[in-house]
Amino acid sequence: MTTAHLRGRDELAHVVRTAVSGVLGIEPEEVDDATDLHDDYGIDSLELMEVGARLEKALAMKIPVSDLTSAHSVGHAIDLLAERLAARS
């Protein structure tokens, strides 16, 4: 998969929701921009790293751990990722 298909925020959001829901064992529709992985799901550090690993694979890019840990919501994470992708292109 190349990032060319993922320029739109909706597409990026879909990738993130898929990664998050896969790790948490929930449906992608249950994850939205407002979802807080810590408060809503008590996500632990390993699960967060697994989300990161899945995103790195899907987006074919390196994602700094700080992007994962600093995001305070899924929407925030998507914005951070969008910035990374934009900076790269």
Added chain:
Amino acid sequence: MSTDARTRPDRERVAVTGLGIKCPAGNGVEDAYGALLAARSTASAVKHLAEAELRVTIACLVPEFDVEPYVSRRERRQIDRAAELLLCAASDAVADAGAPALAALPPERVGVQIGTGLGGLAAMEGNTFDHGADPMAMPVHTVPRTMANSPASRVALRFGLRGACTTYATACASGTTAVGEAARRIRYGELDAAVAGGVDTPVTTIVMAAFAKMRALSARNDEPDRASRPFDTDRDGFVMGEGAAVLVLERRDLALARGARIYGEVAGYATNCDGAHIVAPHEDGALAAECMRGAIGDAGLAPSDVGHINAHGTSTLLNDRAEARAVERVFAGAAPPLTAFKGVTGHLIGGSGALEAALALLCAGRGVVPAVANTLGSPEADLVDVVIGRSRAIESGRPVLSNSFGFGGQNACVVLVPGPGARGTGNG
């Protein structure tokens, strides 16, 4: 038998108050007990073993069941099959014992004691197949998923248990080791209760191939349900099984005080090692006999008190012969009836000892010694009283000796004394 022999000032008595089983003979205690009485093997052809063209393509598998009520989808992605089966069996056992009563104990006084022969080997095998070409693509949870103590630790974190959480590896004896060591920790005051048991899930291509290379497994691929035949004249090896069994053990005085159902007691335990060969049992069974004597003596009993023997009985030529010789050494021509569940269940490696302890306790309480599945006649009949053909009625309530012997020369024996809770309802 003197009941007083079990009451000593220097030790607590250890009650069995909960049972949980996920094994080829059934996913409930009474289902598995019924399958044992029917003495029908659960072995069948396994597709992925045949596809890999292994020499051995049969095994005993846990019947499919709904895992969702036990383990969330989220957690399932982070644990292997062994941890999953153990969590399910432990949940059943804790519920059976009474989850609120266990939760009311100080958490640091409740431990988890689990035996496993393979640990996470089977899961790591899967990882190697899936990610060998690109190792850095493996899941982040690979280490916690495959570490040998994962099943035990998962139980501790599920129930918030803070006492000793230990994983024992004594190969095929691991489950018995775990039950015996758990009993010791309660007996000598370290714990008030323990979730004790064993698990293994060895029916994977590489693990099965490895055992097949040793010629340890029966090669009766064309008649799987006739393959496991402990002590039989024509036995040709064991049949691999998978599964988990868990017993909740409690200080007997506390269990009595709360009115718990008492299946019985873990009254005696002993363990030693042949120290002779890495896999073959000592031919004359001297150390295995010493271990049996030790367990019987530890229970304050004499061999003549034992009502029946639950043999390790793997269906290999060497094990069954050595075990029969060991029994003869201990019981000197007066051995009580002997049965071996592996004819029905196959060999669950680390799961077997716990499974057999749990079900042998029911047999002892109900006064029934199931016939060994498939076994028609035994060359060891002059040494031991193998129950053949149909189950044997014995005086109920008498102690049972349950043996486990593992690769590495590992010997572990427990003596269980049934209580009122082992009788159940309608099972005679």
